[in-house]
Structures are given as structure tokens and as C-alpha cells.
Amino acid sequence: MIRVLVVDDEPLIAQAHRAYTERIAGFEVVGVAHTARDAMAVLRTQEVDLILLDLHLPDRHGLDLVRALRAAGSGADVLAVTSSRDLGVVRQAVALGVTHYLLKPFTFAAFRDRMDRYALYRAQVREVSEVAAQHEIDRVFATLRGGPPDSLPKGLDPATFDLIRAALQAAGGLSATEVAARTGTSRVTARRYLEHLAEAGRAVRSPRYGGPGRPEVEYRPA
């Protein structure tokens, strides 16, 4: 369970964020604060993993709160949630290590995306305590900040997705052309979905050498 502290000056908004958070598996809200002072108080008594922080607070700027947190040695991560479109603020937020920055108003999908990313990130850094290579570090950073996650991006149909995935699962290892032949879709479409699977880590790509001409890419279920 990832323990979340929701901080927003408007009680209604804070409640909404709490509800949003609780709709996502793996997260629990351990506190709600409406001021920086309240937030600090909660942090003194509660273990908190992630702070959902509105930067606009009545007593203090949110970034100041983060600074104070860091000075105090707190390792809590911060997801900034604000309507401020000032890039200077974004830049400072980055420097202070916010995991992400959500502009209000946001959709639940966008919110869940950031939260899912964060959960995945935590799983990665918790799973092993040592890394062997630079690219593993890169993967951790990319998880937190990279492209869109598991929710199907635009242009991908759930039904087609299932079809392609099933075909791959059944055969074990197929090229885009072979998947196309088995599912009845075009190669282009098959490739689109296979590529998504690979991107999401649910399939691995490896080249197939031997014949003349450019090598084929084989996708195998992970």
C-alpha cells in the first residue's frame, strides 16, 4: 500500500482528490490537509510515501513546503497538482524532485496514469537493491517520466488488442506478418499492437536472422 497525503486548500477539491486516489488499487489516503502547517503536522505523525500537493496554499507556497521537507530529511515523494501555468514554478518543482506535475483541471485518466507510473516506479526500486548497468537506471527514470502507460493509447481498439495478444500467446513467437496472417488484420495493424505490447513490457522483440534481406522482428510473449 502506498500511503498518500492529500494537500489542497479547498476542502471540496481535497475530497475529490481523496476519492480519485482511493479508486486506484494500491493507494490509501492517510491524511488530508488544507494548509502547509497542517501538512507538516500530519507528516510528523504519519508515515507518508506520496504527497498530492496543491502548490497554492493559504499560508505558504507549496514549493516552500517541499523545500522544508527535504531539509528535514523526509523522503516522501511529491506529485504537484496545481493550476499554475508558470514555467518557472515547473522548473523549480523539477529541481526539487517532484515526481510529476499535473495541471488542474485534469481527467481521472491523466491522474491515474501518473499514479500508476509512480506505483510501477516504486515496485522497480523496491524489487532489487542493486543495479548492474546504466540502462536499468534509465528504465527507472523513464518509468516515472516516459510515455503513456498500460491504458490503451488512442488508435488502439481493446477488441483488436485482445485478438493480437491471444494469437501471440497461442503461438509463442511470431513476426508481425505471421500475426497478421493468423488474425486476419493487416501487417500494419498487427505491428501497431505488437509494438504496444513490447513497449509495455508484455512482449519482447528479437531479430530473426538467416534468410536473405532485412531481418524479421519476432515478438514473443513476456
Add this chain to the structure above:
Amino acid sequence: MIRVLVVDDEPLIAQAHRAYTERIAGFEVVGVAHTARDAMAVLRTQEVDLILLDLHLPDRHGLDLVRALRAAGSGADVLAVTSSRDLGVVRQAVALGVTHYLLKPFTFAAFRDRMDRYALYRAQVREVSEVAAQHEIDRVFATLRGGPPDSLPKGLDPATFDLIRAALQAAGGLSATEVAARTGTSRVTARRYLEHLAEAGRAVRSPRYGGPGRPEVEYRPA
């Protein structure tokens, strides 16, 4: 010009980092420090945009230095450079807002990649002072943390590249023909990638005499 402070306890390494930095257009080194105390002193007298920070320092852990910096309100960004493979350290570094994390030893290409990314990030946040939409924020984050850019020349496939490199690493010293046999590629292809590795300084070539006929070229990982 992006003003860089180089921090590393070993003078030789610090000089190397300084040289690396100065090879990249748009960056200038405004200071070199060997201890956390030195670094703080420089930061008090100099405007610094980016700190190239070795986490292993004689007087204090690098992350403590970052914490102190943040507490003091410094907005300098940090690129962590360390040989520590401890993921806990990585995690803390992320929370403190390091722009990236480079494992020693690293190639100049990897270093330049991170620096270029950072320069691009700065250009983005400086160009405009306001943002209109979430996706612009996302772009800024992705610039800083996105996946590694394929610095491979055209005609070379990343997957094949990894395959060849892995084969070489595992065996220690192989000819193009032997690599071909182990990877399933043709000799021509294997040689293409081995040549690239040699060119990039990641493998060394030495002839193998003894048998009849023209000597073979043996590639060994550098």
C-alpha cells in the same frame, strides 16, 4: 552558456569531467571542487546552473550536499555521477530532484546525451514562461528523462548491436566468423557491428596468426 560546477574527490577524475564538459557546446565550467565544503564555498560566490556531482565525497555524502542546497534555496540542478549501484541512493536522488544519474565509468557519448538533454530542457523552460496544456509539461519531463537516444549510425540496429556486444562480452575474444556463428547473423553483419565497436573504442582489434592463409582479426571487449 550553462555554468557548470564539477565536484569529484579525485582530482584526476574532476579534470576529466571538466574536459568532457568543455567539449560540449553551450557549457562552461565555472568551478571545480573536491569536497562538499569546497562546493558550498564556490556556490556562495558563483552563479551555477548545473552541478556535476560525484556522490562519494570525503567530508559528506553528495546527497546531503543536495539537501543542504535545497534548504538554502539554491535552484541549481544536479547531475549525479557515481559508481554507487545502490538503488536506494538512486531513489533518494530522484526524490531530491537530480536531473539524471550516470554510473561510472561512462562513455563520453552517454555523458553528452545527458548534457544535451539538460540543455534542451533548459531551452524549453526558458523559451516561454507559461504553458497552455498538460502535454507541454509532459514534453518537458520527457526531454529530461526520456529513453536513451540511439547514437548508433544508420544501418545499425540497436537490437543487433546488443546481441553482438553481449556475445563478445561473454566470450572475451572472438573473430567475426565466430561471432557470426554464435549470434546467428552472417559474418558480414557481425563484422559491421564489431567494426563499430572498435571504432567507438569499446573493443580492440588484434590479428591472430598461426594458421595458413590470411590472419584473422580478433575483437576483444575494451
Add this chain to the structure above:
DNA sequence: GGGACGGTGAACAGAATGACCGTAATCGTG
């Protein structure tokens, strides 16, 4: 009923590979 959007496939430029072949470098022999 019209417009916008989302998903698909056909066509195309070019990217990555293997086959072929002349050339280069060594060893063995007279």
C-alpha cells in the same frame, strides 16, 4: 444530416541483412 473522430489497410521510401567476388596477407615449399 453533417462534421469530427477513431480505427484500419494499401502503398511507398528506405533500412538492415546476406551473397558474391576481387583483393590482401600469411604460410609452406622449392
Add this chain to the structure above:
DNA sequence: CACGATTACGGTCATTCTGTTCACCGTCCC
């Protein structure tokens, strides 16, 4: 020491698949 036999090198080119663009069609919303 010279010369032929042998073996690998290194460049060129045909081949096949990739990845992208664009037009089409259905559907949903206004």
C-alpha cells in the same frame, strides 16, 4: 628468397522486411 596455395578481409549490390504516411470507412456526437 621467390612463388603458389590458402584463407580471410572488405566493398558492392540484390533482397526482404520495416515503419510511416495517407486515404478510406464506420461511428458517435452535435
